[in-house]
Amino acid sequence: MAVKPFKLAVAGLSAVGLAALAACGDAPTDSSGDGNAEATFSACMVTDSGGIDDKSFNESAWAGMEAAADENSDIAVTYKESASEADYDPNLQASVDDSCDFIVGVGGLMAGNVTTAALANTEVGFAIVDGSPIDANFAPVETENVYSIQFDTAQSAFLAGYVAASQTQTGIVATWGGMQINPVTIFMDGFSEGIAKYNEDKGADVQLLGWDAAAQTGTFLGNFEDAAAGRSTSDTFITQGADILFPVAGPAGIGALTAAAENDAVNAIWVDTDGFESTEYGSELITSAEKALDVAVRDAVLAAYKGEAGNGTYVGTLANEGVSIAPFHDFDSVISDETKAEVEALKAAIIDGSLVVESPASPAAP
Amino acid sequence: MSDSTATTEAPAEQPSTDQESKPNFARLFGRYLTEANSVMVTIYSLLLAFLIGGVLLIVSDEYVRSTWSYFFSRPQDALLGSWYLIRDSYLSLFEGAILNLNTLDRFAAGDAGVGDLLRPLSETLTYATPLIFTGLAVGIAFKAGLFNIGAQGQMIFGILGALIVGFALDLPIWIHLPLAVLAGAAAGGLFGAVPGLLKATTGAHEVISSIMLNNIAALFLVWAIGTDFLHSELSTQLVTKGVDESATLPTLLSSLNETLRVNAGLLIGIAAAVFTWWLLSKSTFGFRIRSVGFNENASQTAGMHIGRTYTTTMAVSGAIAGLAGAALSLGVFSTGVTTSTPLQYGFDGITVALLGRANPGGIVAAALLFGALKAGALSAQPDVPVDISTLLQAIIVLFIAAPALVKAILHLRTPRGGLVTLEAKGW
Known part of the structure; x- marks a missing residue:
């Protein structure tokens, strides 16, 4: 039992030593926050299952949200991740509760949930990526505040x-x-x-x-x-x-x-x-x-900021560069x-x- | 011997009256607190988990992490920053799971209704509902010395069974809904009986066979959703038809506010917990389950049919897991089931059963805790990483499963009768 204090002392000293090594830097003088702290317009995104860093759908959409915030410092963006469809409703509701002005639902599976939330919260703008407003039976619904983003791929x-x-x-x-x-x-x-x-x-x-x-x-x-x-x-x-x-x-x-x-x-x-x-x-x-999800989401958020999103529909085409064929890269010399x-x-x-x-x-x- | 047996021994409530003075209440209480009995190990596991969770929150927050790099030139940044981060994170978990203080303010000012106030609790109960069932399913198998890892697969078949009866039949609600719920239980029970039967007849270990059956069930679900029979004709997404209104579990509080999702599945869950308690402690079948769990050889000598007990226990366990599926496809997913509907509820049931020490009351409490963590984490994001709930669950169960670790970290005394643990014989 006499060993214990010694062991503790060694452990304590090494912990302090490590902390000291790591903690010798200088304090920063500037304490500016990140993001658009003073923004008056809040745009929120609710992800599909897969998470914000899925190297695919959600990540592209989030890139578009961040691009909108970069372009207009009066826009603050945030997101909520869904693990399954069970999380869509609470995430949309939490976004409404957080006083989001524009809520982007990523993925057609969420179309019904977004529509329901939009009908219940007419003062908030919504958008659906890869979908359009529908009711529980998948029948089209007329809404005033759901912007639909689709792609003619x-x-x-x-x-x-x-x-x-x-x-x-x-x-x-x-x-x-x-x-x-x-x-x-x-x-x-x-x-x-x-x-x-x-x-x-x-x-x-x-x-x-x-x-x-x-x-x-x-x-x-x-x-x-x-x-x-x-x-x-x-x-x-x-x-x-x-x-x-x-x-x-x-x-x-x-x-x-x-x-x-x-x-x-x-x-x-x-x-x-x-x-x-x-x-x-x-x-x-x-x-x-390709489909330019990020560009479409960015434009939707910027339009919503100006009050122009409404119940509009965006269809990505070759004409508006919403869809495109990627560069040939390594095959450039082959083709x-x-x-x-x-x-x-x-x-x-x-x-x-x-x-x-x-x-x-x-x-x-x- | 290759069973895993759950032994939960009652904590030593009367500490030994050794040496010195007479025991008074404060002394007894103090002894109780510093002893590694099952109640205190559970409480300390929770506290330790939240402590470690706090450290991980600090490490994962870029800003607070950076303040530690100049700790010696301005320590208050790091200390206050860390304190505020942990406080705010856990507060927002609490607000998302129990009571939102903002809403309370708005309620006091008359801007919000009772329904808004109850929403966090409703979410907690919604997420806890499937966990109650899967926790009970795993727990009841524990009692027979069986480790049912297959609750996930049994739940998936419960989802499908309830779904099919839910949309394919056209019946009045008083018969349709019970029938759909029972179909879920039956489908889960049949699928659950398979590993029990295999163990009884061939000796195949239920852990191995139920793990494999989980994979079969998960892939079967993916295939089934795509079939014309199940796939929604109306949706262009990978989603099944929804169940009829008459097979949908009614919501309990939507009259207060439409966004309150908690449904009658919760009531079925509580009924299942009461039933499980009755089954285990009052019925002959329950006696047989526990007897086989304690000592299968003695039970056999006493004239019990071991193989039949394995099969029936797994069938009952599977049926309860199937009810979790029914609660999903007739509840939150009544408009259609997708491949992500089952999530990990079956596997989470194992941790719920461990935390609840395989007792029905403890399982309900554990399910509520995990439901609260899930609801809280969902609402606290993105300021708090959403994975915090999974992380806390994992750490809690790690400590629960290793009481010796808690005892060593906190220098607790060994209770009479030794440490309470879920021992797995033959592993």
């Missing part, structure tokens, strides 16, 4: 499909989705149309595996998380001759990239973000069919100038309306 996927058709050596490309829901199938429809356009213009016969746009049937994992299942699905398509993969499955899509990384002849195209920057497999990626020029021409045609990319899943024009 068929347009960017169309360009990606055209590029894929121009790059395939085997004449076979493949796509697969997480779930057969509109935000996924819209990419696949656009991709399919882009390939069809290439075949028509070039007299080629590039085949698409994994999605039949006419029948609206295709290959789906059943979830957005299982990268291992994504890998085996991709391997199946590679066995069938596909050399370009277009996974539309969020994090599960990584499975396609690992498959591409292990097969020299196989490459991939990413969705939502520029995969060259957001994934570790940039060297496998020909391009990405011919001819193809690049054709893609630019197609993009211009879509923007001026002379070429219409249609998907049953496309959001209605504002």
Whole structure:
């Protein structure tokens, strides 16, 4: 027992020593707070499950919120994370209670909850990302204070499909989705149309595996998380001759990239973000069919600040740069100038309306 | 032997009248406080957890962390900053879980109603409801010496069972709702019986088989939601159909304020706790469960059928876990179930059962505590990291599971009869 005081003393001394080492810095003279402390307009975001740093949806939306605060120092931004749908209502309610002036709900799953909150709190502005106001039965609802943010990603996927058709050596490309829901199938429809356009213009016969746009049937994992299942699905398509993969499955899509990384002849195209920057497999990626969630959210918050959001609808298109095709990065030297020029021409045609990319899943024009 | 047995021995209430003076109340109380009995270990575990949580709050706050780097040139920054951070963080947890002081001010001024005042409590009860069931499910299995890690999977089948009866049948509420709840219990019970049956017939360890069955259930849910039968025709999202009005658990307080979500699932949970108490302490079946849990060989010699007890106990345990699923799909998720509906409630049930020492009353109290932590953390973000509730839960259970650690840290005395612990034999 006589050992104990000694042990304690040693432990205490070493703790003090460590603290002293760490604590010898000088005190700062300036004590300015961070963020826009004096802001009069409060914009709040409620995340989908996955958290604020999910390297995807929520993170992009939050980047848009912060961009709005950077642009206008009278806007303060904050967020609340949801672990599941059970958390949507309390998080929206807490945002109302915190006197938020504008509340952005991220993800179409939240559309009903946001609508209910908006009807109960008409003095607060709301926005839904990837959704529009609906009631509990998913029927559209008229509201005065819900701004709807959607993306016509068929347009960017169309360009990606055209590029894929121009790059395939085997004449076979493949796509697969997480779930057969509109935000996924819209990419696949656009991709399919882009390939069809290439075949028509070039007299080629590039085949698409994994999605039949006419029948609206295709290959789906059943979830957005299982990268291992994504890998085996991709391997199946590679066995069938596909050399370009277009996974539309969020994090599960990584499975396609690992498959591409292990097969020299196989490459991939990413969705939502520029995969060259957001994934570790940039060297496998020909391009990405992006949607500019951050820009859309930023603009919505800035519009709300001016009192102009209301019940408006934003549909991201090639024309307003809400959707885009990412730079070719490592493939810039591989893709011919001819193809690049054709893609630019197609993009211009879509923007001026002379070429219409249609998907049953496309959001209605504002 | 490969069972895990929950032994909860009564704390030594009469300290030994050793040496010196006669024991008076203050002395007895003082002895009680400094003894590692089950009540004090629980209380000290909570206190230690909040203490460690406070340190982690300081470490995770960028500003306060930076003040420690110049501690010696301006110590008040670090000390006051840390104090304010911890105080404000725990205060906002309290406000989100029990009573919001801002709302109280507004209530006093007439700007807020009773409903607004009750919202934090309503949220606490809402999040506690599934935990009551899963905690009871794990707890009742503990009593038979079984470690039911499969509550998660049993709950998932409960979700699906209640959901299907909830939307597929067209019945008046007085029959529809009970039927849907029972369907949840039946689905969970059947799925829960599987590991019990496997153990009884083949000796397969219930921990291994129930873990694997959890994975099967989780993947089955993902697949099931995507099927035409379950998937909502109206939504473009990965969500099932909602249950009928007549199968929805009625909210208890929405007449005060529409945002009060606490529903009749809570009442079923309390009823399940009372039932579990009755089952364990008053019924023959409960006697058999406890007897097998204490000593299966003696029980067998006494003429009890061990294998059948395993199977039925796991079935009852699974049925209660299934009720957690019913409370979710007929309650908060009555408009549709998604892949994230089950969250980790089944696994959290293990920690709830440990904290509640496998006793129904303790389990309800533990579930309320964890529900409060969840509701508080949700409302306190982003100033307080939302993971604080999971963190506190983990630390609490760490100490509860290791009373010797608490005893050593605080230099507590060993109670008569030794330390109270949930021992796992054969592991």
